[in-house]
Amino acid sequence: MTPDELEAALRAVGAERYHNLHPFHHRLHDGQCSRAEVQAWALNRYFYQSQIPIKDATILARMQDSALRREWRQRILDHDGEREGDGGIERWLVLTDSLGFSRDYVASTQGILPATRFAVEAYVHFCAERSLLEAIASSLTELFSPQVIGERVSGMLAHYDFVDERTLAYFTARPPQAQRDSDFALAYVREHATTRELQQKVLDALVFKTDVLWAQLDALWHAYVEGHRPPGAWSPEA
Numbered sequence: 001m002t003p004d005e006l007e008a009a010l011r012a013v014g015a016e017r018y019h020n021l022h023p024f025h026h027r028l029h030d031g032q033c034s035r036a037e038v039q040a041w042a043l044n045r046y047f048y049q050s051q052i053p054i055k056d057a058t059i060l061a062r063m064q065d066s067a068l069r070r071e072w073r074q075r076i077l078d079h080d081g082e083r084e085g086d087g088g089i090e091r092w093l094v095l096t097d098s099l100g101f102s103r104d105y106v107a108s109t110q111g112i113l114p115a116t117r118f119a120v121e122a123y124v125h126f127c128a129e130r131s132l133l134e135a136i137a138s139s140l141t142e143l144f145s146p147q148v149i150g151e152r153v154s155g156m157l158a159h160y161d162f163v164d165e166r167t168l169a170y171f172t173a174r175p176p177q178a179q180r181d182s183d184f185a186l187a188y189v190r191e192h193a194t195t196r197e198l199q200q201k202v203l204d205a206l207v208f209k210t211d212v213l214w215a216q217l218d219a220l221w222h223a224y225v226e227g228h229r230p231p232g233a234w235s236p237e238a
């Protein structure tokens, strides 16, 4: 494949498998979620947010080139901020605060679903164990996130009176960061996936990552829409 053909194949993976296609996302954006379902989504997704800088630090530690590290370290700063009270994780906690969770409870991750934990940990392990090229390729779901974030924010603001622009500020900050990160990762992959075998690994890494995202929404649906809540998971009645 030429780099353009590889990029088209990667975009086709997104068009077929990205989590904007999941029924939970439609339900969230269309205003059909109960407050408890939105609470469960925010609580579980905190774990994803919290592990992103850890997986990025793992990737950073494997980069031999300082120019690459300079580029990648920005991702960690985006999530952790430069100081207390700053950064994406803090902005996510503003959302969970507004939904009535204590920060200690959220940070303890005690109430998250087992499948959330397993999916997110699988992502961190993948980035630690596979080649640098595969680890970078697995972040390419971000090619598709600005659009889903736009739909999500406008849908949630229109339908739920328990969120507002302040509590959804995480998503205002995110699309330009995702654009910058995915531009870089895409250019890297286009340049370094030089054989059919490497190109297949890159495509498989993106498929894996779409599964990580999809599995988290499946778990939310099963537990909170269908009501098959696993033992120990957060309960709206508690």
Ligand SMILES: O=C(O)c1cc(C(=O)O)c2c(n1)C(=O)C(=O)c1cc(C(=O)O)[nH]c1-2
Pocket: 052, 138, 139, 140, 141, 142, 144, 145, 148, 149, 174, 213
């Ligand atoms: O809201 C979303 O739908 C969404 C999706 C993704 C993604 O596609 O992985 C990320 C994010 N948000 C996000 O906020 C984020 O920080 C992020 C980091 C990464 C990554 O793989 O490094 N993906 C995503």
